[in-house]
Amino acid sequence: NAGVTQTPKFQVLKTGQSMTLQCAQDMNHNSMYWYRQDPGMGLRLIYYSASEGTTDKGEVPNGYNVSRLNKREFSLRLESAAPSQTSVYFCASSGPYLGQPQHFGDGTRLSIL
């Protein structure tokens, strides 16, 4: 049972390049989330998907897009990467009821030069 799987684990981009971070969960969870974590800032929600077919903005959505491809998969896209988007990105899932604990992937460490 893999839980939440994120790919890639590490990535270096140049400013202006685009990239999609992948996330998949095998726990049949309804809700999925993307966070970024920066030193001293804790975890900040970028986007979330309460259920298949829906997505909503979180605290810091600018510069990102998401796709809930199906119940298992939730991807995060950077269309034109900027150095300010250098961060560790975590995907998480929860469900099936409101207020459930979240299960996190191992993270993607992204550097933008």
Place this chain on the structure above:
Amino acid sequence: GQQVMQIPQYQHVQEGEDFTTYCNSSTTLSNIQWYKQRPGGHPVFLIQLVKSGEVKKQKRLTFQFGEAKKNSSLHITATQTTDVGTYFCAGYSNSGYALNFGKGTSLLVTP
């Protein structure tokens, strides 16, 4: 919007000393969750508190939820080096789907 604040930001203790981190919300929480993140790792769910005044224990860890459901604390008795990491509290937004995390308390335990 709802804000969740945690203090202290950092804590350095000698092994065997106690440790407490505090969490305060600007609004009433339906529940509060605590997570631990080891250095280089990902957040891992520890516990959820739902009831006003609730106290839960996990071995050396004691979690409390305030009577007004706006504050919480995590107390670790006799810290060990395995307790090293960052402890986050988090509360759900009014929608019930978005979890608002505090900035965390980083605990360093020196042998």
